[in-house]
Amino acid sequence: MPAIDNILKQLNEKFSADIIGTETPNERRLFVDIKPDRVRDISNEMIVLGGRYMVSIGTDFSDVDGTMQLIHTFAFDNDNLLTGIRMSVPADNPAFMSITPDIPSAGWSEREYMDLLGMKFTDHPKPKRLILADDWPEGVYPLRKEVPWNLMPPGAEDVAYQLDECPEGCTVVPVGPYHPALHEPAHFAVYVDGETIKGCDYRGFMTHRGIEKLCQTQMTYNEVPFIAERICGICGSVHATAYSQAVESAAGIPVPRRAEYIRTIMLEIERIHSHLLWLGVAGHLIGFDTVFMQAWRVREHIMWLGERMTGNRKTYGMIVIGGVRRDITPELRDDILQVVNKIEKELKVIHKSIIGDTAIHKRTKGVGRITKEDAIRWSLVGPVARARGVDIDNRRDHPYAAYNDVTFDVPVFTEGDVWATLLVRVLELYESFSIIRQLLEKMPDGELLTELDAPIEPYRHGISVVEAPRGESVHYVITGKENTPERWRVRAPTYPNLQGIPLMMLNNQLADVPIIIGSIDPCFSCTDRVEVVDLQSGNCRVASKEELETLSRNYRDGR
Amino acid sequence: MWLLSKIKQVLMVIKPGVVTLQYPFVPRPAPANFRGIPYWDHQKCVGCGGCAGHCPARTIMIRDICQELRVMVYDASRCTYCGRCADVCPEHAITMTEHYELATNDKNDITETIELFMATCQRCGRCYDHENRNQIDRLSRIGFRYDNLEMRAVIPAGTQQIDTEMLKKTESYKRPERVGE
Numbered sequence: 001m002p003a004i005d006n007i008l009k010q011l012n013e014k015f016s017a018d019i020i021g022t023e024t025p026n027e028r029r030l031f032v033d034i035k036p037d038r039v040r041d042i043s044n045e046m047i048v049l050g051g052r053y054m055v056s057i058g059t060d061f062s063d064v065d066g067t068m069q070l071i072h073t074f075a076f077d078n079d080n081l082l083t084g085i086r087m088s089v090p091a092d093n094p095a096f097m098s099i100t101p102d103i104p105s106a107g108w109s110e111r112e113y114m115d116l117l118g119m120k121f122t123d124h125p126k127p128k129r130l131i132l133a134d135d136w137p138e139g140v141y142p143l144r145k146e147v148p149w150n151l152m153p154p155g156a157e158d159v160a161y162q163l164d165e166c167p168e169g170c171t172v173v174p175v176g177p178y179h180p181a182l183h184e185p186a187h188f189a190v191y192v193d194g195e196t197i198k199g200c201d202y203r204g205f206m207t208h209r210g211i212e213k214l215c216q217t218q219m220t221y222n223e224v225p226f227i228a229e230r231i232c233g234i235c236g237s238v239h240a241t242a243y244s245q246a247v248e249s250a251a252g253i254p255v256p257r258r259a260e261y262i263r264t265i266m267l268e269i270e271r272i273h274s275h276l277l278w279l280g281v282a283g284h285l286i287g288f289d290t291v292f293m294q295a296w297r298v299r300e301h302i303m304w305l306g307e308r309m310t311g312n313r314k315t316y317g318m319i320v321i322g323g324v325r326r327d328i329t330p331e332l333r334d335d336i337l338q339v340v341n342k343i344e345k346e347l348k349v350i351h352k353s354i355i356g357d358t359a360i361h362k363r364t365k366g367v368g369r370i371t372k373e374d375a376i377r378w379s380l381v382g383p384v385a386r387a388r389g390v391d392i393d394n395r396r397d398h399p400y401a402a403y404n405d406v407t408f409d410v411p412v413f414t415e416g417d418v419w420a421t422l423l424v425r426v427l428e429l430y431e432s433f434s435i436i437r438q439l440l441e442k443m444p445d446g447e448l449l450t451e452l453d454a455p456i457e458p459y460r461h462g463i464s465v466v467e468a469p470r471g472e473s474v475h476y477v478i479t480g481k482e483n484t485p486e487r488w489r490v491r492a493p494t495y496p497n498l499q500g501i502p503l504m505m506l507n508n509q510l511a512d513v514p515i516i517i518g519s520i521d522p523c524f525s526c527t528d529r530v531e532v533v534d535l536q537s538g539n540c541r542v543a544s545k546e547e548l549e550t551l552s553r554n555y556r557d558g559r
Numbered sequence: 560m561w562l563l564s565k566i567k568q569v570l571m572v573i574k575p576g577v578v579t580l581q582y583p584f585v586p587r588p589a590p591a592n593f594r595g596i597p598y599w600d601h602q603k604c605v606g607c608g609g610c611a612g613h614c615p616a617r618t619i620m621i622r623d624i625c626q627e628l629r630v631m632v633y634d635a636s637r638c639t640y641c642g643r644c645a646d647v648c649p650e651h652a653i654t655m656t657e658h659y660e661l662a663t664n665d666k667n668d669i670t671e672t673i674e675l676f677m678a679t680c681q682r683c684g685r686c687y688d689h690e691n692r693n694q695i696d697r698l699s700r701i702g703f704r705y706d707n708l709e710m711r712a713v714i715p716a717g718t719q720q721i722d723t724e725m726l727k728k729t730e731s732y733k734r735p736e737r738v739g740e
Binding site: 219222223224226227230290293294297300304307308309310311312315317325326349350352353354355356357358 | 575616639642643
């Protein structure tokens with residue numbers, strides 16, 4: 001464990017008076033308990049030693065020992081090591097030093113705990129409300145133990161979020177919450193000088209549902225994977241896997257090798273479908289609907305494959321703690337190979353026909369460009385970071401499931417614009433095909449599930465990272481009593497990437513806003529109704545249920 | 560370069576042609592492993608409540624009307640079709656069907672209610688062995704469950720969360736009439 005020894009040696013040399021204790025559950029995890037006074041210096045030291053800031057976890061332990069705990073986590077990508085620095089303060093005055101002035105991507109995590117736990121952060125550059133609704137009453141902190149999980153305070157009419165001050169001579173252009181080019185409820189106030197963007201403020205979290213609170217109070221360990229799967233409509237398996245791995249790592253539950261292989265196959269199938277979806281959406285956002293139609297036509301085959309493998313197009317429901325639920329039979333194995341070969345062939349056709357298209361080049365090259373230094377400073381992850389020359393991929397750096405058994409390339413580009421993110425995603429698709437083939441070839445026989453025979457010990461910490469199609473998902477679990485996690489923190493890849501959006505937009509054109517936001521991968525759902533349009537008069541009306549029913553019945557009967 | 564790309568794109572579009580399915584005019588059967596609406600076989604169900612204990616969406620509710628009668632209600636309007644109930648059922652009484660066209664304007668179409676006599680075995684007519692080998696005891700599901708069938712709310716057993724107001728509303732429960740009467 002040279003990396004752990006080195007970090008501990010450096011920390012002990014400089015901060016020996018502030019370190020209370022250390023814990024190394026295995027050679028890939030390190031937890032350091034510190035006194036809260038010098039957290040800023042110690043966090044900076046972690047960055048100097050080669051750490052990459054991931055996320056902070058705040059927990060209310062007021063019913064256990066009367067404290068509130070804050071954990072900052074750092075990944076050491078070159079050493080395959082995940083670390084957390086933990087500190088506790090009395091629950092009646094939870095004040096910490098903010099680390100945001102030095103590590104800007106910690107800004108949202110800290111604002112989150114101002115909202116949810118009532119923590120105070122001194123020197124925070126932007127201590128505004130982030131998560132809670134604007135009419136949520138002051139002084140009610142929903143993640144605290146004394147607040148019931150189903151609390152519904154009455155709404156208020158006359159409150160609104162105060163956007164940042166508009167720069168001198170600029171005009172505000174609101175984008176969202178409902179906007180034709182933005183498929184998710186988030187509000188960007190874009191400050192423009194003419195057509196050029198000079199700044200941006202973000203107000204999001206409009207669909208915050210309190211899943212963490214729900215699962216910490218109402219759900220049992222093995223029910224949470226199914227909730228986790230519904231955090232994201234695109235990368236469901238990623239969240240279920242990350243949560244299960246965090247619990248398994250905290251409780252020391254072994255996972256059968258075959259189950260890990262099946263998990264990996266599901267993750268790669270999900271990556272294929274997600275990247276194809278993104279390719280289509282990106283084409284749609286720049287007004288190139290041919291790509292949209294063709295990418296989604298190809299993607300449909302992977303959805304049908306998912307249906308045959310797991311019983312559902314999406315939200316596969318394959319993963320539970322300790323393993324998976326369904327096996328890959330020899331027939332399914334041939335089916336997967338056939339579909340993968342077919343998609344690879346089709347993708348090559350799409351790839352060749354769009355790669356030289358000047359329309360795409362003009363809309364994406366040089367758009368949303370930021371430097372590698374900024375990408376590292378803002379802790380960007382996934383294809384967004386890899387397009388900016390940051391060579392990180394958790395599948396290679398922190399191998400989980402069966403990724404240490406396969407070989408693959410990590411495409412990295414230095415252009416730093418939207419075009420490079422497009423290339424990264426298309427090239428990753430080819431790697432996914434190769435990974436699935438390797439996995440199917442090497443898959444061992446064996447059990448699918450380790451049955452839990454003893455209760456999971458409370459207050460153990462588990463952290464797991466999974467490379468989602470959009471980047472790195474981090475799940476942190478503190479085990480609890482009564483078959484329920486004490487704390488479950490989810491950090492989706494969009495969380496750090498969205499924080500980098502204002503920087504990506506700076507000095508770009510207003511017309512490029514949709515593709516810049518789209519380049520970090522949005523997900524959307526839409527509903528539509530059937531409308532009947534009278535061609536002669538131009539009137540339109542919505543068909544009733546009875547009409548549609550008779551229409552479809554008659555059609556089916558051939559009448 | 561530009562023209563070449565456009566020619567390639569035209570070929571890419573023409574080759575597959577129209578791929579749109581004619582659904583719903585042409586039915587599209589679900590594959591064999593599909594997770595559609597679950598089906599309860601009341602002949603096999605022993606009322607252990609394992610499905611209710613594992614349902615992540617809390618769509619399966621149990622109410623013990625009296626010592627002998629246990630009512631189980633499944634309400635698909637909130638179901639996520641994960642299939643955990645079918646996984647954990649010790650008697651294989653639950654199967655995931657391939658029905659997915661479930662849109663309806665009457666909630667009762669997708670609600671299933673089972674009433675079970677609990678003191679005697681449904682299949683052999685003998686009493687349970689309550690002392691040693693009782694599966695229900697092992698599942699820690701002894702005692703009454705007070706789930707609110709009208710409000711579709713699960714009330715966890717063995718806690719202090721039983722709301723007396725809520726309980727009052729469930730007391731007016733009427734047995735559904737028999738089919739055909």
